[in-house]
Every structure is written in structure tokens, then in C-alpha cells.
Amino acid sequence: MEIKVLKNILNANSQIAEQNHRLLAGKSILAVNVMSSPGAGKTTLMLRTAEELKGKARIAVIEGDVSSSIDTEKLIQAGVTAIQINTDGGCHLDAGMVNSALLNLPLDELDIIFIENVGNLICPGEFDLGEHLKVVISSTPEGEDKPHKYPLLFTITNAVVISKTDLMPYVNFDMDGFCLTVKGLNQKAELFKICGITGDGIGEWGEWIMKNRDIVRANAGKK
């Protein structure tokens, strides 16, 4: 009985995710679903990415949080277009929530939308949002065993961003072991090593995002 209900929820979610995808494709907007544990540095990456892509692409951030609007306030203060979704206890964003946010964003003035999911390394993996790319952030203080312990997100993601590389001297994080485990689960996953404080690695990450934005634009042009 529970399984049937879950299937219905997931089917309904998939249908709305497809609507989101069509809406984004129609506007040639790249959408990136950013997932991680709490405190891995999603918002910091968003702030750094906004700086990096300034003048290259017009971006917005959909902020998913159980509660509060702290991150949206930070983004807006930094001049980034951002909209808050509060899940009120919910452990993930779903396609319907993202649809509501999309309808409240100036889509004709945007090139890239980042969807900052709720901080959770498990549940967000079950819900397609209509995005083009999934990205997982994993911070060095969390330890290199995260892909072993939370394999789904690392298996389905397009890229893994290893954040807080500035803490490497102070934490016990086996970078090579981590990268090998990710590649073992998901050979196609791109790997980026970044530091939100110093900006290290943000250039390479920004280039990859822009490359994917060009692909979305080229695909839209073909239609």
C-alpha cells in the first residue's frame, strides 16, 4: 500500500518535472539541481558562481530550505536574483515546488537557474525537478566515505564538487580515495575541487557550467 502511494507521488512528480523541463527548454535556460549535506557550502558556491559568471550569463537561484530565508537574503544582498522555497519540514524539493518558483522568476531575462536543494544527501535523489544537470557538493570535513554511505546521489549526479579544500591540512580527508570511489560509482561524473573562501577552482567549474549552458542553447536552436 505504501509502495503504491509512493509510486503515485513519484509519477506525479515526473509529470511536473517534464513540464518544468519543457518550460526551461523553451526559454533556453540551463537548470542545475545542487544537492549536498547541510553546511557543505551550497550557498557559498552560488555566491562565488554568481561572481564568476557576471557579464557572461544572467543567473537566478531557487533556494530550498526546510525553514528560514537566510540564504536567499545573502544572495539578494550580493545582487543575485533569488527566490525562497520553504518546505516546512519537507526533506527535499519536488517538481511542483520548483514549478511555482519558475512561474515567479523573470524567465525571459535568465540564462541559468541554480536550484539549491534542501540540505540532505538522501531524499533529494528520488525527485527529478526537470533540471538539465545534477550536482553534488561534498565538503572535505565530511570525510571521504560519503559516496560509500550515500551512494544514490553520487551515482546519478553529473558532477561532484569537492568543497572546503582549504581545510585539507586540518581534516583527515583522502582526496584520491574519494575521487576513486566516485569514479567507481559513476564514471561519467565530472570532479571539481573548490574553495569558496579563496575562490580556488571556481574558474574551471564556471567554464563547465557555461559549456553546458551553450549545449542547452544549441539544442533549443535546433528545434
Add this chain to the structure above:
Amino acid sequence: MEIKVLKNILNANSQIAEQNHRLLAGKSILAVNVMSSPGAGKTTLMLRTAEELKGKARIAVIEGDVSSSIDTEKLIQAGVTAIQINTDGGCHLDAGMVNSALLNLPLDELDIIFIENVGNLICPGEFDLGEHLKVVISSTPEGEDKPHKYPLLFTITNAVVISKTDLMPYVNFDMDGFCLTVKGLNQKAELFKICGITGDGIGEWGEWIMKNRDIVRANAGKK
């Protein structure tokens, strides 16, 4: 419809949680539900606690993980009685899983059982396991805004353990602000500041655990 099903799940969970609680009370065993984000230091705290309580109390750890048995292997290597629950994708432990684990532990030879929940700052808060105490670990690199963004766990917990205090010089963590926010949500929550590497703060934490173990034993004696 979904709400009804969820209620049924939670009702069924509560009934098994009560069974667990009676079973533990009958054996005068203190049970502690340990919850946190992935990588906040749950297993490290378990290892340090086992050292600290050696000769004072006989402990066991029930290890909850989506996948893998890495943490149970670490504990067993350190001589700690431990049993693994894999949720196979599930985002929290429920009372039924803990019941199965309890039935596989030598209860007559134990004083304290730590239940290391799945790394998730949201979903475990919805599921009572029959424990006496809930404990939330929050690590300094996660940032001081976690109680604002994930309020449920911080509101229902008996104690908050602030871990990785050795990283304070390298991360932007407002300790006073964090403690004030926790107290604002939950005036009764005990606060402990610990470092799993140096052992700082483990003594005070161990004393609190032993005090609670004595309360469980005294209550059992009264019956």
C-alpha cells in the same frame, strides 16, 4: 490520502517504539538516539565515548546507514559491540529496525545502547525509536545557522554536541550565536563542545551520559 498513510506509518512506529522502550526499561538499559548531518562525527563520538566509559558502563552501538558497514567495522575493530542496520535507501531509522537490532544484542550484558541514526538532519526527527535521550551533533564547519534552517531536531533534542571544535580557527563559526539560537529553540537542551581528535570535552559528555544511565537504573529499581 498521503497524510492518512503517513499517520498510519507514524502510529505503527510509535507502538513499536513503546515496545522498545519497555524492553530497554526492563533491562535497565539507557538508549540514546544520536542524530546529525552526514560527516558531523557520530562514529568518532561513539569511539571516544566507548573509551571514556570503559570500565564504567557496558555499551553497544546500533549503526544506521543507507549503505555500507564501514562504521560498524571501525567500532568492532576498536572492541566496541556494534550491529549494523542498512536502510537500503531509507533516510532514517524507525522503531521496527531498532527492535530487530535489539533482539540481536546481548541485552543482559549491556548498560547503554547508542543508536547512531542515518546521517540526515531532517527525517530522523519524525521517528521515535523508544530511546530515553535524543542527541544532535552539529559540527563547526557546517556553520552556525543549522538550528535556524533545520529547527525540528534542535527543538526536540535533549542535548546538542558541537563537534570539531579544533577547526574553529579555520572556519567561520559563531559559537555564541549558535548556542543562543539553540537555547532560543530549546531552553532545556544541554550543550557540549567536543573534539574527537584531541578528546576535549568528552569527559563532561561522558558524565552526563552516566548521570542519565543512573536515572534509568533508579527508575527501574522503583518498579
